[in-house]
Amino acid sequence: MKISELEPEKLEQAANMLKAIAHPMRIAILGYLDDGKKLTVTEIHELLNIEQSTTSHHLGILKDKGVLQSKREGKNTYYFLKHCSLSNIVDCISNCTHG
Amino acid sequence: MKISELEPEKLEQAANMLKAIAHPMRIAILGYLDDGKKLTVTEIHELLNIEQSTTSHHLGILKDKGVLQSKREGKNTYYFLKHCSLSNIVDCISNCTHG
């Protein structure tokens, strides 16, 4: 019962991170960002076939909630996982999904 | 990149499971239900100090999305994890949380 030191702030932050992840497109984004991979906004928007602004929006949410980090290099902004272990969440949920 | 066979249905279901978990009270509930523990609605509503009906709502959401299972025994309904590995998600998110 690790998290259940039940400090409300920690629960709140954990919920916010999970809420950030809990979206089909954002799960797909995390799927592409395993193994320390770094991708640009354009690469992601082309991979997912969604609008650039929508992609940026999703990435912004993931970054804001501490799931992703970004690093600008010239015109591009590369996004990548803040904690590698976050891939486990996608793996785990994927295993628990019967599809 | 396990989940990114990117079948939309699977992404959708994964998102729904995560969305179910992504709430402070529901994370706390999962925190109490590690190690195959089974708790009743009343036990949970007393542990969390929230309304009985609110508790039942949260449990219903978790059950509906495939995170929990329930089993009635007399007057009580016991709730417990459907897949033990789901505790990993709470552990993981808890580790990634600086608090």
Place this chain on the structure above:
DNA sequence: CGAATATATTTATATATTTGCATAGTTATT
């Protein structure tokens, strides 16, 4: 500087979630 490329923000509308209260359904006991 001006044009082109890449990314971010804003805005508005539609949709979904949370919560408590009241109520109703279930089961055990007397």
Place this chain on the structure above:
DNA sequence: AATAACTATGCAAATATATAAATATATTCG
């Protein structure tokens, strides 16, 4: 059958989230 204990459901108001379109900001290069 009546009561008590436990759980579930329907409703409504407040709040939060999603989506797309338009616009704005940054960076590079000629």
